[in-house]
Amino acid sequence: MRRTVTTTPAIDIRGLRVIRGKHEVLHSLDLQVSAGSITGLLGPSGCGKTTLMRAIVGTQIVESGEVRVLGDLAGSVALRRRVGYVTQSPSVYGDLTVTRNVQYFGALYGKSGADVAAAVDAVGLSRYADRTAADLSGGQRGRVSLACALVASPDVLILDEPTVGLDPVLRVELWERFADLARSGTTLLVSSHVMDEADHCAELILMRDGHLLAQLTPDELRAKTRCERLEDAFLELIRTSPVGGEIS
Template sequence: MNYGGGMSARTTAAVEVADLHITRAKNHILHGLTFTLDKGSITGLLGPSGCGKTTLIRAIVGSQRITSGTITILGQPAGSAQLRTTVAYATQNLSIYRDLTVMANITYFARLYGATDYDNVLETVGLTDYRTTLVENLSGGQASRVSLACALVAHPQVLILDEPTVGLDPVTRKSLWEVFRQLADTGITIMVSSHVLDEANHCDNVILMRRGRILAHAPIDTIQQETHTTNPEAAFLAYIANNS
């Protein structure tokens, strides 16, 4: 199944964010963020809880009011009707039905999207043996895979995942990242948020955030070289020390 087909853009950037500001109840949440996400890449959106990651994600998928600035996805403004099946979003909390089977969930979301070619999504996420299993009887990692499968039924070109590996054991996290890489290799642009800084090692690029601002946006190896550190956590702390 080709998940990356469909709408094209004139540039190599799938997502372009320019001078993005978001204010909520007179509180400035995001402060002039500017960055691009390349097509077919995995970008880790990393930073502590409360730094603005989820607000940024919601802005990208079009569910957050923007105070000023622009977000363009494949040539269209974020939230445009044309992007409804092109951009997929998996929230931090499972947005699937625990009292339905795995396949019933997938079929339901496919009908919402008007999708018909979705038979291979279970194979993609490694759940072919769980078609008739109730979600409530799955492990946390398996349930996360079901949520991912439901996001894939419409063949998105951009996939936004909010804390998809939180609370999972290392083996399950590793297997999910392998799925993310396979999807990126088909051309899907993926953004994965996390407060686990070591997950930067699975990404092509990382965006380090703190207090609604971007500290760095580059491959983690480049960031570590610039900060003379040997791991993502040390690099993040070095940026904080240099900007405090």
């Protein structure tokens, strides 16, 4: 069923600061994520992508600022059935089969057996449906985690580097699945440190060292930097951006 897409941002972040120990991890971030779209969160490892995602789902202690998701404060009870989160490390039960893992999460949302099968098929694991998660590869366990999130049909889906360790064919298939979800009205925020995945996104949030460098479309990034390859464009953006500031 297609969701109604509005012009109101699905995610609205104002002045977000996160401090860990004596180190400021996120520096007064202001950004919005459009509803019913795929937004890429890109930057090198350690730039703050995962911390930002944890703040969006409400599991990160913040120093100051406000994060709203679908109009509610991040972490609100009202969002528990509306926001899905897939972490970098697979969150599955090793002694359960693929199907049983997805059934467990599906039962929390009243999903049917057909919904479970569809989620398993969407991540390319139908042939492994009866295999226990402990007997799968790391990449396959990551796909089980993704299926557990997909079965809930969340309005907002937060994906932390979901394609790491996957073969090229499956990566393409997953991005096609993400595009289908966006067309149905789901909002996806997908992190990656691989710039060649950026072309799958309607908009990009580019980060470095906890700062927001820019928020723009892939074509706008190319035009701004006069670089055709997005990896070259990102490197050029870093070179021309003021330290600790967003490029205009």
